[in-house]
Amino acid sequence: MASPAPLEQDQFPSTVDISVQNRVLPGRERPTAVIRLDSRPSGGLVIWSSAALTQLRDAVDGIDQDQVEAIVVVGNRHSFGAGANLDEIRHRQEEGSAAEYIATGHEAFGRLAEAAVPTFSVLSGQALGGGLELALHTDHRIGHAGGGPLGLPECRLGIFPAWGGVYLLPHLIGPSAAIDAMVFNSVRGRHVRPSEALDLGLVDRLLDVGPDDDAWDAAWEPAVVDLLTQGEDDSQAPRGGAEQSKPDGGSWQEAVDSARARAEAQWHGAAPAPLAALGLVAAAETQSRSESAAAATDSFGELVTGDIAKACLRTFRLVDGRSRRAPDRPDVPGREIRKVGVVGAGLMARQLAALFARSLRVPVVLTDIDQEQLANGVRWVSERFRRQADQGRMTPEEAETLAALVTGAASDADLADVDFLIEATPEDMKIKQAVLGHWAGVLRPDAVLATNTSSLSVTRMSEAVPNPERFVGFHVFNPVDSTPLLEIITTPTTDPETLSTAFDLAAAMRRTAVRVADAPGFVVNRILLRMFDPVLQAIDDGMDPGAADHALDSLGLPMTPLQLLDFVGPAVLHHVGETMHAAYPDRFHVSPWMAEVVAQGITKVLPTKAGPAEGDTSDGDGQTAPPRPYLEAAAEAARVKTVPDPRSRARQGTVEPSALLRDVELALAEEIGIMLEEGVIARAEDVDVCMVLGANWPFFLGGITPHLDRVGATLEVLGRRFADAAKE
Structure with missing residues (x-):
């Protein structure tokens, strides 16, 4: 592959420090060249701009491999490599020169694959994207048990691992496992833990000692020596990066075909990018590394x-930026949180208690009127940490320490000194107001009170709280452990200090917080x-x-x-639908079909593969079906009870899925426009953040507001695009 053209490196200067030192490893006679990677400033993420890649290429070229x-290659304590410089990729998107950037990476990383001596990567911290691809170009990879995640997240970002991942990973761990990692797990946002990487064969050794330990060098050096010795004993073993082997595990083409069918079923x-x-994975079976690099x-x-x-890249940068800085946090200090109270001991309350304990490392006190439930809740948290x-x-030891932080209240006095109390009781306004009114009288006047409601009016709840300026909505989503969004709902009386406290607490919990005005359904x-x-209609x-x-x-x-x-x-959905209808009757209707589904006691409307419940019959395809075709039966019962609408396109048999899709797009454009006009959210991009992080809507959609702009729904409904409004 020809060398890339000169690049504008001054615009995206290197933030990587690279040093090379020759040192003789224990028990060896000849020196080893150790390339150490660090960031500027030190200890941060190692990010590969074109300037940094050229720097790496020159560093490898400067090694006298005869000596x-x-x-x-060793990373810093936090990062072996965090991937490409997304600012440069976005610039090159507009400039049309992205291929040059990719070629520069292949040239730099290829120096390691083509080295005349064995090469090693010591994965000190996270190795994501281009960081992992660099490691794949070396003959061996050594990690440690407490290391950061490993993965190729590019497909989630609307691109793909173009610096050799599509070729080297399937040749290292097999096409099926590689496709799972770089396509399906990528889109899901899932990375590989070090122990999983060892099982997959992605790393050759896993050390117990990490880079924070003084014995770090003394741990990885013997591992390198051991692998060197093995290589000398097996002098015929092929070299040249991860293309050194082709693991068994079925037909290469079968793996690709199966993945294509799966991709079509999931994303249509x-x-x-997937x-x-x-x-590229399909072609990689017979290509050389350089041929694959050119194609990629x-x-x-x-x-x-x-x-x-x-x-997609715009949305990723938006979400990533929000995880670092919340634009709507007031510029005042928040209150210090030294102790937390959680009202309730049901599943949500238990999960919140565990999350607070692990995130804040402060005492967390659960309370519930049912003492048996309370004891079970505390026990559940302890067992959860043990399972982890x-x-x-x-x-x-950490599990034992965290479990000790979570206790059950013997009396109200056990919560009197908490700095933050959140109620996680049933979604009933009377219950929540009673709970909040009671605890507001127990806590200090400056303690923050919060509700985890998902739908009820936070403003109405605040009426039960003396000093309502200290009250805020704190909506943590399910699954609590993995959903990164947190909606912070304000009332007209919520003061800046309380709001700052909520934002600081969300950051400590590693949640991305979005400020939302109190309105039905929030965002x-x-x-x-x-x-x-429109679907129900x-x-x-x-x-x-x-x-x-x-x-x-x-x-x-x-x-x-x-x-x-399901x-x-x-x-639950029917109840929330009724609530939304009561608030906005012209835009949210109460579905007769849904009412009939609920009236018939139907809890699942789709067949499952979980095996037949009592009285169920098989549909012949490994799925289970209920004793009657209840989807159609409920629909027919609803139609019998509903006055026919002669104008209905569905009754005339003219509704097409494409028309329903358009109805949905127009409805979303209208609703987001109304939310902006009402001030429920400050900007359209807030909706994109919420739907990506709270509902797991895909990055490859590019955010719902850019999508609605692209398909013309925003212009049709509002007369202008969301993107145009954002520029004003």
């Missing part, structure tokens, strides 16, 4: 200039319910429920509407 027996063509990655460079240059890749220790997610639930409304009007369920497939959402219905529960 050393190996080359070892809405995600071009398909590009799969095409060309493919990346074409893909990255598309609208979806541009919107068994899974290697923390040490047994995520309001958008989801508005998305649901179509079913009410006679559209086949299965056809309606798949009308939104082209959006590539993580669940179809009816899958989401996840939430028909009764």
Whole structure:
């Protein structure tokens, strides 16, 4: 592959420090060249701009390989490599020069694959994207048990691992496992833990000692020596990066074909990056590394200039930026949190207690009127930490320490000195007001009170709280452990100090907080319910429920509407729908079909593969079906009870899935526009952050507001695009 053209490196200067030192490892006679990577300032993320890549290339070229027996690349304590410089990629998207940037990476990393001596990567911290691809170009990888995640997250960002991942990873761990890592786990935002990496064969050694330990060098050096010795004993072993082996595990083409079918079933063509990655993996079976590099460079240059890749990278940068800085946090100090109280001992309360203890490392006191439930809740938290220790997610000592922080209250006095109290009681306004009124009289006047409500009016709750300026909505989403969004709901009386405290607490919990004005449904639930409304109306009007369920497939959402219905529960969704109808009767309707589903006691509207429940019958495809076709039966019962609408497109048999999709897009554009006008959110991008982090809407959609702009829905409904409003 030809060398890339000169690059504008001054615009994206290197933030990587690279030093090379020759040292003789224990028990050896000849020196090893040790390349140490660090960031500027030291100890941060190692990010590869084109300038940094050129720096790495020159550093490897400067090693006299006749004088050393190996080359070892070592990262800093936090990062072996965090990937490409996304600012430079976005610049090159507009400039049309992304292929040059990718070629520079192949040239730099290729120096290690082509080295005349064995090469090693010591994964001191996280190795993501280009960081892991660099490591794949070396012959061996050594990690440590407490290290950061490993992964190739590019497909989640609307691109693909173009610096050799599509070639080297399948040749190292097999095509099926590689595709899972770089495509499906990537889109899900899942990385590989060090122990998983060892099982996969992604790393050759896993050390117990990490870079924070004084014995770090004394741990990885013998591991390198051991692998060197093994290599000398097996002098015929091929070298040259991770292309050294082709693991067994079935046909290469079968793995690719299966993945393509899976991708189509999940994303229906809405995600071009995974398909590009799969095409390159398919070709990698017979290509050389350099041939694959050339193909990946060309493919990346074409893909990255598309609208979806541009919107996707914009949304990723938006979400990433929000995780570092919340734009709506007041410029006043928050209160110090030294002790937390959680009212309730049900599942949500238990999960919150565990999250507070692990995030804040302060005492957390649970309280509940049911003493047996309270005892079970405290026990559940302790067992949860123990299970996490068994899974290697923390040490047994840490699990014991965290469990000791969570206790049950023997009396109100045990919570009198908490700095922050959150109620996690049933979604009933009378219960919540009574709970908050009681505890407001127990706590100090300056203690912050919060509610974890997902739908009820925070302003009405505040009426039960003396000093309501210290009250705030603190909506943590399920699953509590993994959903990174937190909606902070303010009332007209919430003071800046309380709001700052909520933002600081969210940051300590590693949650991205979005400030929301108090309004029915807040952001995520309001958008989801508005998305649901046209679907339910179509079913009410006679559209086949299965056809309606798949009308939104082209959006590539993580669940179809009816899958989401099953996840939430028909009764819950129907109740929330009634609440939204009461608030906005002209835009949210009460579905007769949904009412009939709830009336019949149906808790799941889709068949499952979990095995037949009592009285169920098999449908012949490994799925289970209820004793009657209840989707259609409920729809028919609803139609009988509903006055026919002669104008209904569904009754005339003219509704097409594409028309329903358009109805949904127009409804979302309208609702987001109204939320902006009402001041529920400050900016359209807040909706994008909320839906990506709170509802797991995919990055490859590019954010819902850019998508609605792209398809013309915003212009049709509002007369202008969201992007235009953001520039004003």
